[in-house]
Amino acid sequence: MSHHQLDARRMLCPMPVIRTQNFVAKLPAGDTVDVLCTDPGALHDIPAWCRIHGHEIIGTQEQDGELMISVRVGANSD
């Protein structure tokens, strides 16, 4: 299991979702990714994308206008 970080700051949705989708596609189940964003829409869109594709949101944090959305890669997802 590895932990990764993905910088999607200053991108507007759906780009943070697209970046997350493309990044996660290369990872095995169980890996975790912290996605850094500034678009508040990502707080809705990344969890929605995770629910659809069988990934898990393991936490969200907000500090100084920056968001960190932590995702655990699910099994049987693509």
Place this chain on the structure above:
Amino acid sequence: MLATQAMLEQGIHVEGINFYTGFCVEGHTHAIRKKDKAKPKRNNALWVAEQLGIKLHIIDVIDEYKDVVINPKHGYGSNMNPCLDCKCFMVRKAHEWIEEHNFDFIITGEVVGQRPMSQRRDTMPVIQRESGAEDRLLRPLCAKILPATLPEREGWVDREKLFGFNGRGRKPQIALAEKMGISDFAQPSGGCCFLTDAAYSGKLADLWSARGERRYELDDIMLLKVGRHLRPRPHFKIIVGREEGENRFLEGYRKQFTHLYTTSHPGPLVLLDGKANDNDLQLAAQLAARFSQGKMAETVRVELHEKGAAKRELDVTPLTNEEIPVEWYL
């Protein structure tokens, strides 16, 4: 949504594809403008996929899409909307995707006669032909009034359970939604693309005219969505943040542009796009002052950050409304 549900009810596995061109309305303005903060922040494609219980693949086509916007073979609609070329492009990309992922056919929610350009009886076959999808493109909502496609002929889909909708009205679709138990749906009549917007299209045309060539980058088309745009001289324009959210968004572009803001009074961030001499910079500063809270003051101090130069301060008299010709507003 209805076309997908119709397929799901026939036991067919469906996955969604959503193409991101950079001109999509949703997802941007709500993230920028404070006044839109109260609007739902959902991405409609994701929301629909979740309601239907299908996977959704969002595909970045920003670069490939440029040729569609710049050189549309079938021309534009009433604004800069290349609807027929756009549909051909998206179905072609969907066709490439299904081939790569071993899917059998493509469905869309198109209805004959629903759109003046891309959903006419004579243009719908053009999409099949030019996309390369041919008869692997099924339109479940109007299939009964179109020739049978491969999935129908092969019996993968029961044609009898498809629909024969046509025309601009949405009543049959709304009735079908009710029958299917769908009570909430995304805007059913378009408006999801900035290229159909007259004001936006005017700004894009101005950008190309000022540059002397038809090209754009993602940042260009994003900036056209934000702020008040004024072109006081052919060789430069200014973008003025209209509120806090826009100012914050424009701040991300400070390193790429000459920019100004008032320091003696609260005011917007102003980006300057183009080449400006000292007189132009003076004019831009007067405009920045006009859109600040010091617009009635005798003198307003403006901090100017010229690209590649040290910052400097200018004391200017704000322009009055009467001194700003309406033609300057894009």
